[in-house]
Amino acid sequence: MTVLTIKPAQACRYDQISLGEIMLRLDPGEGRIHTARQFRAWEGGGEYNVARGLRRCFGLRSAVVTAFADNPVGRLIEDFILQGGVDTSLIRWVPYDGIGRSVRNGLNFTERGFGIRGAVGVSDRGLTAASQLKKSEIDWETIFSTLGARWFHTGGIFAALSETTPDVVEEAMIAAKKAGTMISYDLNYRPSLWKNIGGKEKAQEVNKRLASYVDVMIGNEEDFTACLGFEVEGVDDTLSELNIGGFKKMIERAVKTYPNFKVVATTLRTVKTATINDWGAICWANGTVYEATYRENLEILDRVGGGDSFASGLIYGLLTYNDAQKAVEYGAAHGALAMTTPGDTSMSTLKEVEKLVAGGGARVDR
Numbered sequence: 394m395t396v397l398t399i400k401p402a403q404a405c406r407y408d409q410i411s412l413g414e415i416m417l418r419l420d421p422g423e424g425r426i427h428t429a430r431q432f433r434a435w436e437g438g439g440e441y442n443v444a445r446g447l448r449r450c451f452g453l454r455s456a457v458v459t460a461f462a463d464n465p466v467g468r469l470i471e472d473f474i475l476q477g478g479v480d481t482s483l484i485r486w487v488p489y490d491g492i493g494r495s496v497r498n499g500l501n502f503t504e505r506g507f508g509i510r511g512a513v514g515v516s517d518r519g520l521t522a523a524s525q526l527k528k529s530e531i532d533w534e535t536i537f538s539t540l541g542a543r544w545f546h547t548g549g550i551f552a553a554l555s556e557t558t559p560d561v562v563e564e565a566m567i568a569a570k571k572a573g574t575m576i577s578y579d580l581n582y583r584p585s586l587w588k589n590i591g592g593k594e595k596a597q598e599v600n601k602r603l604a605s606y607v608d609v610m611i612g613n614e615e616d617f618t619a620c621l622g623f624e625v626e627g628v629d630d631t632l633s634e635l636n637i638g639g640f641k642k643m644i645e646r647a648v649k650t651y652p653n654f655k656v657v658a659t660t661l662r663t664v665k666t667a668t669i670n671d672w673g674a675i676c677w678a679n680g681t682v683y684e685a686t687y688r689e690n691l692e693i694l695d696r697v698g699g700g701d702s703f704a705s706g707l708i709y710g711l712l713t714y715n716d717a718q719k720a721v722e723y724g725a726a727h728g729a730l731a732m733t734t735p736g737d738t739s740m741s742t743l744k745e746v747e748k749l750v751a752g753g754g755a756r757v758d759r
Contacts, residue, residue, distance in 0.1 A: 405541030413440025437737030446705030506667035533568035580612035685725035702731035
């Protein structure tokens with residue numbers, strides 16, 4: 394059964410465009426941030442990670458809309474983006490003042506966690522160029538109606554960056570909707586971003602407004618509760634157990650409240666330790682809930698970006714097959730593989746994802 398009405402590839406320059414902030418991730422490897430003597434550098438950002446996964450793993454034409462301070466740090470992040478194959482022509486470059494008093498590029502220190510020690514993220518993103526984006530600074534009409542994109546993705550991280558970014562998201566969604574572009578949104582609730590600008594109340598005000606434009610809504614149990622006010626029955630605060638029935642009931646309430654939702658998808662993660670999680674996903678479409686293969690005791694090297702890789706696999710499945718069952722399987726498999734490698738972004742290949750979707754294991758490929 395067809396799930397979505399998607400523009401043909403030949404009618405668009407891009408298969409997918411993401412709007413979001415991209416930071417320089419500094420990773421102490423197996424160590425801790427506060428005792429590190431060296432860091433490995435990566436790029437990363439919730440919305441961008443989706444575009445990169447779609448380009449690097451799935452081979453689609455993707456681009457990113459963001460802004461950087463024009464200095465060597467910004468150009469380093471650009472170089473990482475170029476290595477991932479994502480189109481950089483829509484990036485806005487802002488003159489740098491030499492100090493970072495008026496504009497700068499974001500840094501994200503992230504340690505992976507191990508066993509009983511959870512992952513830790515410390516963001517340094519005040520006054521970033523992306524957070525200062527304002528309505529009317531991006532020519533969305535040209536992007537969606539002239540150049541063309543089959544899919545637009547953004548999310549709650551970018552929307553939480555400042556008082557102006559929700560208006561940028563809404564402006565982009567209106568232009569995308571007018572052009573017939575599919576819109577996906579990952580709620581991606583981050584308490585640290587919202588706490589000084591109104592907390593959960595502000596998060597719900599912003600996300601409820603933006604939700605009315607969304608075709609494909611993505612999030613986990615905390616996201617739907619904090620951002621849209623939908624409680625998930627049978628889920629405890631420690632996430633030691635998951636109640637899939639509770640998620641299904643929540644999704645039913647969500648689609649009644651927002652009849653524009655054509656697909657609702659959520660990852661299912663049981664956190665046993667930082668390195669052992671149970672992992673799965675479900676996807677609602679056309680009144681039916683589809684479940685991905687549930688992977689118990691999944692071993693994890695770096696969990697950051699797993700949800701973004703789920704989103705890119707889900708979008709690939711919908712763009713390529715327009716099939717909800719395939720989409721949720723591709724999303725869950727891609728997310729699982731992404732958590733076996735360091736960094737925010739996927740290092741997987743389409744062949745590896747398809748092998749896992751088909752039930753393949755971890756035997757050596759020779």
